[in-house]
Amino acid sequence: MSQILEKRQLSETVFLMRLDAPLIARERKAGQFIILQLCEDYGERIPLTVADADPEAGSITIIFQAVGKTTQQMALMNVGDEIAALVGPLGSPTHIENFGTVVCIGGGIGIAPLHPIAQAMKAAGNKVIIIMGARNKELIILEDEMRAIADELIICTDDGSYGRKCLVTEPLKELCEQSPKPDLAVAIGPPIMMKFCAETTRPYKVPTQVSLNTIMVDGTGMCGGCRVTVGDETKFVCVDGPEFDGHLVDFDNMMNRLNFFKKQEDHACKIGLHGGSKK
Amino acid sequence: MSYISSEKLAEDAKQAWEELTKRTEPLKPKDRMAIPAQEMPSQDPAIRRTNMKEVALGYTPEQAKLEAERCLQCKTAPCIAGCPVGIDIPGFIQAIADDNNQKAIDILKESSLLPAVCGRVCPQETQCQAPCTVGKVLKSVDKAVSIGRLERYVADWERENGLIETPAIKPETGKKVGIIGTGPAGLTVAADLRREGHHVVLFEAFHKPGGVMIYGIPEFRLPKAIVQKEIDVLTKMGCELKPNFVIGRTRKIQSLLDEDGFDALFIGTGAGLPRFMNIEGENLVGVYSANEYLTRANLMRAYEKDHADTPISDSKKVAVFGGGNVAMDAARTAVRLGAKEVHLIYRRTEVEMPARVEEVGHAKEEGVIFHLLENPKRILSDEQGWVRGIECLRYELGEPDDSGRRRPMAIEGSEFEIDLDTVIVAIGNDSNPLIRQTTPGLETNKWGNIVADENGKTSVERIYAGGDIVLGAATVILAMGEGRKAAAAMNEMLANS
Numbered sequence: 001m002s003q004i005l006e007k008r009q010l011s012e013t014v015f016l017m018r019l020d021a022p023l024i025a026r027e028r029k030a031g032q033f034i035i036l037q038l039c040e041d042y043g044e045r046i047p048l049t050v051a052d053a054d055p056e057a058g059s060i061t062i063i064f065q066a067v068g069k070t071t072q073q074m075a076l077m078n079v080g081d082e083i084a085a086l087v088g089p090l091g092s093p094t095h096i097e098n099f100g101t102v103v104c105i106g107g108g109i110g111i112a113p114l115h116p117i118a119q120a121m122k123a124a125g126n127k128v129i130i131i132m133g134a135r136n137k138e139l140i141i142l143e144d145e146m147r148a149i150a151d152e153l154i155i156c157t158d159d160g161s162y163g164r165k166c167l168v169t170e171p172l173k174e175l176c177e178q179s180p181k182p183d184l185a186v187a188i189g190p191p192i193m194m195k196f197c198a199e200t201t202r203p204y205k206v207p208t209q210v211s212l213n214t215i216m217v218d219g220t221g222m223c224g225g226c227r228v229t230v231g232d233e234t235k236f237v238c239v240d241g242p243e244f245d246g247h248l249v250d251f252d253n254m255m256n257r258l259n260f261f262k263k264q265e266d267h268a269c270k271i272g273l274h275g276g277s278k279k
Numbered sequence: 280m281s282y283i284s285s286e287k288l289a290e291d292a293k294q295a296w297e298e299l300t301k302r303t304e305p306l307k308p309k310d311r312m313a314i315p316a317q318e319m320p321s322q323d324p325a326i327r328r329t330n331m332k333e334v335a336l337g338y339t340p341e342q343a344k345l346e347a348e349r350c351l352q353c354k355t356a357p358c359i360a361g362c363p364v365g366i367d368i369p370g371f372i373q374a375i376a377d378d379n380n381q382k383a384i385d386i387l388k389e390s391s392l393l394p395a396v397c398g399r400v401c402p403q404e405t406q407c408q409a410p411c412t413v414g415k416v417l418k419s420v421d422k423a424v425s426i427g428r429l430e431r432y433v434a435d436w437e438r439e440n441g442l443i444e445t446p447a448i449k450p451e452t453g454k455k456v457g458i459i460g461t462g463p464a465g466l467t468v469a470a471d472l473r474r475e476g477h478h479v480v481l482f483e484a485f486h487k488p489g490g491v492m493i494y495g496i497p498e499f500r501l502p503k504a505i506v507q508k509e510i511d512v513l514t515k516m517g518c519e520l521k522p523n524f525v526i527g528r529t530r531k532i533q534s535l536l537d538e539d540g541f542d543a544l545f546i547g548t549g550a551g552l553p554r555f556m557n558i559e560g561e562n563l564v565g566v567y568s569a570n571e572y573l574t575r576a577n578l579m580r581a582y583e584k585d586h587a588d589t590p591i592s593d594s595k596k597v598a599v600f601g602g603g604n605v606a607m608d609a610a611r612t613a614v615r616l617g618a619k620e621v622h623l624i625y626r627r628t629e630v631e632m633p634a635r636v637e638e639v640g641h642a643k644e645e646g647v648i649f650h651l652l653e654n655p656k657r658i659l660s661d662e663q664g665w666v667r668g669i670e671c672l673r674y675e676l677g678e679p680d681d682s683g684r685r686r687p688m689a690i691e692g693s694e695f696e697i698d699l700d701t702v703i704v705a706i707g708n709d710s711n712p713l714i715r716q717t718t719p720g721l722e723t724n725k726w727g728n729i730v731a732d733e734n735g736k737t738s739v740e741r742i743y744a745g746g747d748i749v750l751g752a753a754t755v756i757l758a759m760g761e762g763r764k765a766a767a768a769m770n771e772m773l774a775n776s
Contacts, residue, residue: 023529040486042580044588069588085486087523217579217589220484220525221711222494222551223571229562234555239713256564256664264590 002036002086004079005059010141013066014109015075016051022058024050024088030116031094031211031243034062035219037085038073046070047216047238049113050089051142063112063141068265090219091242094209098125100183103175103206105131105168105197107189111141113211114188115149121186122149129182130154131171133189137162168193169200176204184209187246191255198246208246212237215260228254282644285320289339292317296341299348308351312413316422317346319637324644328614331498331582334641335399343432347376349413350424357410358426363760366390368407368426375429381442383433391430392467393759395438395505396492398431400604401756402635421636438508445515449476454542454773457482457535459526459714462490463755464547464746466509467762468769469518472545475770479518480541484525487578490549492755494578495570497608499615500638503577527717536741542776543741543769546729547762550708550747556600560658561704565592565666569601569609569705576612591616594701598622598669600655601705602632607639609703610647621647622697626654626674626687652676652687656694658702668698708752718742726751735765743769 006018024034028050037043046068052061066075074083094117102121106114111132122128130150134140135158147153154171155163164171168189175182185208187197194210201208214226219238226237229250235241295315299306320336321327327334338346350372358368367386374383387394401407407426408414414423437443454477458465461483473479487493492506514520526532526548535541553568555561572591575581579589597613599606602625613621623642625632628651632639643649652674661667673693676685710727722730722738728749735743745761747753 023524027529037486039588042583042586042588044579044590085523087484087486087525087529089528090525217571217574218485220528220551220713222553223574224553224555224568225571227562234557234562250562253562253664257562260564261590261592264593 002083004077004081004083007077007079010063011138013075014063014139014141015066016061016063017074018059018061019083019086020058021060021086021088022055024086025053025055025058025060028053028060028089029093030096030120031113032089032091033113033219033242034060034086034088035090035216036062036070036083036087038070038083040084043084044070045085045217045219047090047213047219049211049213051112051115053116063109065109087219090238092240094120094186094243096120096124101127101129101180102184102186103129103131103172103182105133105172105185105187105189105193106146107133107168107187107193108135108139109141110189110193110211111146114186115142115145117186117188117211118146118149127151129175131156131168132163133157133168133193135159167196169196172197172200176201176206182206185246186211191251191258194246194249195251195255198249198251202247209243210246210249211242212244212249212254213242214254215258228257282321282324283318284323285336288318288320288342291315292339292341292345296345299345306348311349311351312416314345314349316349317342317425317428319425319428321641324641324646327499328645331615333502334499335637337435338428338432343375343429344378346425346429347372350376351412353412357412358407358424361407361410362390363406363756364390364763366407366430371433372424372426372429375433380433380436384437384442387430387433391756391759392470392763393463393509393755394430395434396463396501396509397756397759398427398429398434399501399505400496400635400754401427402604402754403427404636406756438505443508443512445512446470446474448474448516451478452476452773454478454776455480455540456769456773457541457544458547459532459544460484460490460547460549460746460748461488461510461520462492462547462549462746462758464549464758464762464765465490465545466513467759468545468547468743468745468766469513470516471763471766472769472773473513473516473518475773477542477770477773479513481513481518481520482524482526483520483522485578486522488520488522494574495605495608497573497577497612499611500608525713527713532714532718532721532739532742542773543743545735545762545765545769546714546737546742546744546748547746547758548711548714548748549758550752551711552709553704554707554709555704556655556706558655558657560660560666560669563658563660563666563702564664565700566658566702566704569599569605569703570708572609572703573605573612576616582612582616592701594618596620596622596697596699597701597703598624598655598697598699599703599705600624601707602627602634603705603707604634604638605707606705607634607642607647609705611638611642611645613701613703614645614647618701622650622699623647624650624653624655624669624671626652627676627684628652631684654687654689655702659696666699666702668696669702670694670696708747710748710751714748731765733764734768735761736768741772
């Protein structure tokens with residue numbers, strides 16, 4: 001059981017929650033995630049990145065978009081309510097060191113997991129350039145927090161309602177063309193965005209890390225549902241990842257696998273919205 | 280093996296028992312061997328295909344007594360040598376024959392913590408029942424005394440009559456022990472350590488305790504309420520349970536010992552890393568590990584489609600790769616979830632199948648289609664990256680290999696296809712690397728299993744290990760046996776420290 005200590009709505013469908021989780025707050029490092037569940041008998045287990053943590057206060061921050069059954073239910077929960085099961089921190093932490101110049105690219109809700117990584121990269125002495133992208137201004141989250149970290153911040157929107165009207169790959173390409181080019185790119189966002197970020201940096205040989213959010217059940221290596229093809233190997237996102245070399249990930253296969261239960265999930269979401277909670 | 284209704288079995292047993300009790304002179308071995316071997320009553324295959332309820336229904340009292348009377352009470356008791364935990368088998372069977380079920384359960388519990396579980400899931404035909412004299416004389420292990428069914432009968436009698444007692448606990452020692460993993464090994468160690476008066480904390484990664492008995496073995500083979508009952512006993516004894524707690528992540532082993540005041544730890548995290556075949560198409564949409572498929576169905580209750588949030592495919596044509604108990608469980612779960620065709624593909628013959636004979640029989644009765652001496656070569660994809668079928672090869676058996684089993688060899692040019700929408704890979708598990716990776720100094724072998732001596736002692740002081748994490752994927756009873764030995768060594772170590 002974990003109590004909701006704070007709840008903020010960041011955009012129409014994006015919410016921030018601070019949860020009481022002293023053990024996770026103490027151990028968690030940038031890049032790691034948690035799995036939560038709203039009902040121990042019938043709830044699904046969903047992975048969410050830890051966007052921030054406060055070991056003294058014993059709390060962690062998660063940011064989620066209300067897109068599925070569980071996240072839609074969570075959007076309706078309030079301060080004082082309890083999350084039935086919360087486990088973590090899971091996954092391998094991000095490898096942090098002073099690489100030189102690191103460009104961090106966040107798309108939509110992917111800006112949330114990018115935040116602690118950008119923070120840690122900055123703390124390690126890197127020059128940090130942040131590119132944030134979303135469909136429109138309303139969907140740009142954590143701008144103040146990112147601005148506080150970034151040596152340079154570039155905002156892009158698809159409709160031009162804020163910042164540059166372009167995809168994140170455009171400024172990324174410009175940075176790769178500069179001399180010196182970035183030493184590392186870290187891209188987190190929708191799979192299609194990460195795929196094209198990796199394609200953008202590939203000709204410039206800029207090492208590119210991506211953080212994958214695949215379907216999971218246990219999150220400890222037991223089910224293998226999260227597996228992805230990386231180079232010639234099959235890797236488990238939950239224990240081998242969630243971060244991988246973006247130039248080696250088979251994104252098309254990964255995107256297919258994300259649709260594994262689309263039919264059943266569309267059904268569940270409709271019931272969830274109109275039929276009330278099944279808790 | 281044709282299906283006989285439970286009513287008929289009960290009626291036959293009643294008559295046979297009446298006739299037996301009419302006798303005045305004592306039974307001779309010849310008379311005992313003439314008593315018909317008692318079949319396990321089970322749900323009608325046509326009905327059970329559509330429900331998750333337990334298939335095997337358990338003996339009636341008459342059946343149990345008849346079966347108990349079949350035992351010859353051999354002086355040499357070869358059955359005991361076949362039992363990984365050395366249960367006094369003739370002793371508990373004699374107690375059933377004497378109509379003293381309480382004595383029978385007391386004898387069982389001297390050696391086994393989980394008789395209701397082991398009676399259901401142990402591979403008796405390769406353990407205690409394999410050397411049974413009755414089976415030898417009647418020239419079939421199927422005719423051996425059904426020790427497992429009798430074990431289950433007694434354990435169920437105790438539970439159903441509300442007679443399960445919380446074991447006595449010795450005075451508190453002030454020592455604290457952590458048990459990592461709540462499967463059969465961990466639960467056994469917890470009970471044995473708590474009885475000695477140590478404070479016991481059980482850590483479980485999932486939201487519910489029980490390990491493979493909860494997430495893996497399906498309800499129709501091992502009802503979850505039975506496992507829960509065993510766990511309830513531990514909590515009543517005062518064991519502390521911490522679910523949603525991943526050792527290696529939420530807390531590391533070294534921190535438990537150095538900072539959190541644990542005097543000793545037992546690692547029983549099992550074999551929880553699914554093996555794949557490394558063939559083309561294994562990451563296509565529609566391919567599951569058996570672990571994933573069974574966890575969705577059991578622990579996450581995807582079979583209750585109207586209640587569960589966790590989805591599972593609406594599969595019509597399913598193939599399961601493998602010939603063990605897990606393969607049978609996956610195939611039979613697929614049947615119950617509504618698949619029209621379930622193919623079980625195994626590259627050797629039925630003789631080599633590691634699954635319990637009863638599970639193989641049940642799977643056949645439920646309509647699972649067995650493909651023996653066949654093996655998948657690759658999984659075929661449709662245009663969208665979903666499974667559309669598999670290409671298989673036919674096999675033949677060659678010379679015996681290292682395991683003593685005849686080596687299956689592919690017949691060149693024998694390729695053929697099966698149309699499918701779902702594939703479940705059930706070819707075994709490796710050990711989970713999480714603890715190994717986060718515990719410096721903990722010695723493991725080339726398969727990643729933790730190295731432990733015969734008492735479960737690892738290369739690190741105060742850390743013990745047992746069950747599948749040491750043995751590689753094995754059985755509930757072996758995990759329990761290992762747990763008992765480790766617990767004895769831990770109790771001794773704690774008493775002297």
